[in-house]
Amino acid sequence: MPFTYEHARPSVTVDCVVFGFAGEGLQLLLVKRGGEPYEGEWALPGGFVRLDEDLDSAARRELEEETQLRETYLEQLYTFGSPERDPRGRVISVGYYALVRPDRQPVAGGTDAADARWFPLNGLPSLAFDHGEIIKVARDRLQGKIRYQPIGFELLPEKFTLTQIQTLYEAILGCPIDKRNFRKKLLSFGFLEALEEYVRGPHRPARLYRFDQARYSKLQREGILFQI
Amino acid sequence: MPFTYEHARPSVTVDCVVFGFAGEGLQLLLVKRGGEPYEGEWALPGGFVRLDEDLDSAARRELEEETQLRETYLEQLYTFGSPERDPRGRVISVGYYALVRPDRQPVAGGTDAADARWFPLNGLPSLAFDHGEIIKVARDRLQGKIRYQPIGFELLPEKFTLTQIQTLYEAILGCPIDKRNFRKKLLSFGFLEALEEYVRGPHRPARLYRFDQARYSKLQREGILFQI
DNA sequence: GCAAAAGTGTTTATGTTACACCCATGT
DNA sequence: ACATGGGTGTAACATAAACACTTTTGC
Known part of the structure; x- marks a missing residue:
């Protein structure tokens, strides 16, 4: 096999599909391009x-x-390598997706991007490159993965109500879920810690829960599998 | 954003984890390296x-x-990009896995490799680069995916017996499966076509079945989901 | 006292598990 | 006739689905 140096080399980028959850629907963080191609x-x-x-x-x-975001949940998604996906030449992009908690969403423009903004997932502007396709793959992955891995909590504040997490699941899966059955099942796994804290409002206070990572890891090691 | 040309570029390779099924256990197709690094x-x-x-x-x-293999099932797996994974310099590898039907396994050394050989998955030689790690990821993926996608048929001949596919599932999942329950469930999906052909042997003849792709696609479109 | 969301159990239907014997062939 | 793997049904159990009213608060 010949040496590396004898081969023409592509450029390699990473691109991140950043999901957030704003109380009702999923959101996506996009940046406005500050240079060619696709400037603006x-x-x-x-x-x-x-x-x-x-x-x-x-x-x-x-x-x-x-985007100034740190310590987010980040996972490799898929690698996109069509020769025509970037007008500058051969650029292979390793796609990632990130899940961001709402309390860490203060976003100001960074060094590299003129602007960054959250968009509702069902209301995205037209996108540079093949980024629309990358988003579609990320969405499918999130939809599949949330059913058997407890990654939903990465989109909620540390303490959350059961209604919040149900709304999140409904937003991601795109279908309504029965409240009683959902709560029963979620609590039955035993990795949610009920706190003695309540959210007040013009209605009965809602209990707060926390995802107990240690307990989840233990259950997982014992081979118990989570499925919504 | 600066132009591509201002960036140092890595090399990009693809590497394929090629699975086969030899009647009892999973096999992997490896090639002997004909040049540096890791020659031989x-x-x-x-x-x-x-x-x-x-x-x-x-x-x-x-x-x-x-490997002379064509028309195999091939799917992207994961991209491996540790800076130290190749002694020649920065080489990012996009991993794939392939599933090969036993009737298409005649393998002769190709142009690029001095030799190619099937190895039982539990008896692999020591491997070049980080290929051991790539195989581990592929194995996990196969184990996960076979439970909800009908990819097992890609490892069997076009016509197969129910015992063959059960043995395959047992090999991939690494645990015994109840014969009656497995058959009941598999047939209940309705995407296996029972043929009027039988395999003879020193025992009762075994009926042959075929995976009906068209029917599976139709069921999938209707939202029916397959789960072993 | 009214509006708004939180919280809670039971019944029914469906799917999963466990399990043992007879069948058809080759030698 | 015997060895070999092929083929089949049922009962117990567990899980999932459907479903409606009471509770607690803020205003």
Whole structure:
């Protein structure tokens, strides 16, 4: 097999599909492109991978640079490599998706992007590159994964009510869920900790819960599997 | 955002984890490396992505060049990009996995590899690069995916017996399955066509079945979901 | 006292598990 | 006739689905 150096090399980027949850619907964080190509259009936060960093680090770095978001849930999604996906030449993009808690959403424009803004998922502007396709893949992945992994909590504040998490599941799965059955099942797993705290409002106070990561890990090690 | 050309670029390869099923256990197709680095060691079939081909095509091309396999089930797995994974420098590898029917397994050494050989999955030699890790990811993916997608048939001949597919599921999932329950469930989905053909042997003849792709697609469109 | 959302159990239907014997062939 | 794997049904159990009213608060 020949040496690396004899081969023409593509550029490699990472692009992040950043999901947020705003109480009713899913949201997506997009940045306005500050340079060519697609200058002024909305795009996924992302950028070129440096030669000395691994892919996860590159995704995290770009996310922070362009959106100020840190310590989000981040997972590799799929790699997009059509030769025509970038007008500048051959650019392969490793897609990631991120889940951001609402209490960490203060977003100001970063160094690399002229602007960053949350959009409702069903109301996205037209997008640069093949970013629309990347988003579709991310959405499908989120929809599939939330049914058997407790990643939904990454989109909620640390303490949340059962109604909040049900609304989130309904938003992601796109269908209504029976309240009693949902609560029964979710609580039966035993990884939610009921707190002695309540949210007050013009109605009966709602109890707050917390996702107990340690207990979930233990259950998982014992082979118990979670399924909504 | 700066131009592509201002960035140092990594090399990009594709590597294929090729699964086969030999009647009892899962097998993996490996090639002996014909050049540095890791010359003479076993590795996944794969190679550099050309600038004018997409990733799926590159994986298919390398697979055919190194193993003569064509028209296999092929799916992108994960992208591996640790900066130290290749001693030649920065090489990012887009991992794929392939499922090969036993009747298409005649493998002769290709142009790029000195040798290609099937190994039982529980008896692999030591591997070049991080290919051991890639195989682990592929195995987990196969184990997960076979439970809700009918990809098992890609590892069997076109016509197969129910015992064959059960043995395959047991090999992939790593646990015994009840014969009656397995048959009942599998047939209940309605995407297996019972043929009027039987395999003879020193015992009662075993009926042959065929996976009916059209019927499966139809069921899938109607939202019926398959789960083993 | 009214509006608004929180909270709670039971019944029915469906799906999953466990389990053992007879059948058809080759030798 | 015997060895080998192929083929089949039922009962117990567990899980999922359907469903409506009472509670607690703010205004």
